[in-house]
Amino acid sequence: MEIKRVVVGKLQTNCYIISNKNDCIVIDPGDEYKKIKKAINNKHVLLVIITHYHFDHIGALKYFNTNVIDYKCSGKYSIKDFEFSIIHTKGHKEDSITIYFEKEKIMFTGDFIFKSSIGRTDLEGGNFTDMKKSLQMISKYDDQIIIYPGHGEKTVLGDEKKHFELYY
Numbered sequence: 001m002e003i004k005r006v007v008v009g010k011l012q013t014n015c016y017i018i019s020n021k022n023d024c025i026v027i028d029p030g031d032e033y034k035k036i037k038k039a040i041n042n043k044h045v046l047l048v049i050i051t052h053y054h055f056d057h058i059g060a061l062k063y064f065n066t067n068v069i070d071y072k073c074s075g076k077y078s079i080k081d082f083e084f085s086i087i088h089t090k091g092h093k094e095d096s097i098t099i100y101f102e103k104e105k106i107m108f109t110g111d112f113i114f115k116s117s118i119g120r121t122d123l124e125g126g127n128f129t130d131m132k133k134s135l136q137m138i139s140k141y142d143d144q145i146i147i148y149p150g151h152g153e154k155t156v157l158g159d160e161k162k163h164f165e166l167y168y
């Protein structure tokens with residue numbers, strides 16, 4: 001599995017393209033469709049996953065005519081060579097999800113967890129109590145998991161857990 005990060009739009013949102021052979025999954029096509037399309041190259045887009053519906057994560061969604069997976073789709077998926085689960089992690093927004101690739105030990109967290117910080121809860125759809133619950137829940141996962149956030153650099157769950165308790 002190959003992961004490409006394309007930084008798009010005014011808020012420098014991370015759009016991820018995860019490829020396996022000739023197929024790919026696009027996470028958060030936030031803006032700048034041309035740039036995303038270039039990174040997709042000629043791969044077949046199996047589906048688009050939206051971590052949450054804030055404008056900076058969905059700006060280029062309208063250009064895709066594939067299936068969309070979002071908060072309505074909690075559960076386990078096995079599509080071609082991709083295996084992942086959708087975990088509802090609300091707090092930043094009521095529809096925030098985390099995409100977990102268990103075998104690869106990778107999570108795409110959207111605006112839930114960033115490197116050295118967490119998502120804001122004072123925006124539309126945010127809730128601090130939900131955020132605390134989501135942080136407690138995600139703390140039960142393995143320290144080695146690599147986190148690919150919706151903005152900024154990737155990190156490791158074990159490092160982030162250390163500051164979660166500041167919010168409890």
Ligand SMILES: [Zn+2]
Pocket residue numbers: 052054092111
């Ligand atoms: Zn957001």
